[in-house]
Amino acid sequence: MIKTDALIIGAGPTGLFTAHQLKLIGLNCEVVDNLDKIGGQCIELYPDKPIYDIPAIPECTGEELTNNLIKQLKPFKINFHLNERVDEVKKIKDFWEVKTNKGTKFSTPNIIIAGGVGSFEPRKFSPKECEKYENKSIFYSIKDKKIFKDKTVSIFGGGDSALDWAIELSNTSSINLIHRRDEFRAAKSSVDKLHNLVKDGKINLYTKYQLKSVKGKDKIESIDIEHDNKQIKNLKTDYALGFFGLIMQLGPIANWGLNLDKKTIKVDTEKFETNQKGIYAVGDICNYPGKLKLILSGFHEGALAARACFKLARPNEKYRFEFTTTSKSLKNRLGVKSD
């Protein structure tokens, strides 16, 4: 059980700056994120897209913003728990007990949800029968590529993941690559490689096709794919892999007894607290009259929620507002010399 003053859910820009604010005022914190990297939507959805409305930064990309926020956290020791999703939240006396899908447990008086539009989950195949083959014959990410050796693998998608895996697995497996149109969004070098492998007969390419249905008992035996012109083709296959990118799902947060409005959480604008004492929501996921889904709003919300955390984490101390320009104790925490 990890004891902490505050647990932040979400390592996007808002979560990162909130961590900064907590550490600055002398609280410790842990950060959990479902993605395998820090940065949230900025890294996952638009690492290369320029942003023009961060105060005092005329222009920066999602990746640059993330790197700068990480740099700003350098003076502090913060544990990140990546690839983990918070599943359960329980109140035990004055503390929240939190459990992730990997079994990590936290005990904390404060939970700050900085979850954007929820956690990123892979998009899945649409035929309903696909669900029962999931993690047996159907995968949306690859953990152990050895299982595909000498098998037939049907890969769906037109981005880098689909093409990279098709190219790599074509060394040891028989590969069908199926995509809904003729163009690929993957890197040009991968697309060139793909076309060479198709020419050499190492990959069977089916464009303008999508998955129609799956046949088999415990394991997949074959799949039907349908062309734009409605023509159907049956392919024998052992595995089907779908690489359609990620979608944001509110996920287990929906079950924590919070006041929800569609995919957002209602908060007050003093502490950014939800209807549950000690649970706050900041950034895109929170909702209040006048809410703007801007990164700068998330920074403000995180700063205020962090101060609110102080009261519950240090009930016997009084929080004192200070400036980083002048405060000795803040400068100490930042590891910079005071004059």
Next chain:
Amino acid sequence: MAKITYIENSGKSHVVEVDNGLTVMEGAVQNNIPGIDADCGGGMACATCHVYVKEEWFNRINKKTEGEDDMLDQAYEPKKNSRLSCQIQVTDEIDGLEVHLPEKQT
């Protein structure tokens, strides 16, 4: 101003007037029409405002922008007449537009 009809997968239709300059996505969100999530808020980064545009309208609305098809690859059950509604501009010319919503967005 354009009258736009949003038809849910169940067949239920919603007719609303949308101001010029907005997008078809915004028209849906502002009128609380279910079935258009628009998670990313119009940034062409999520494919959750996916709609099917009736054939006769497909060539009359503004053309797909760069990158839109890349996002549509990730949409739920994309078809030839798929568009991201955040990329369809509302003008007087599209008065009467009908869009069908997919079974779901995720």
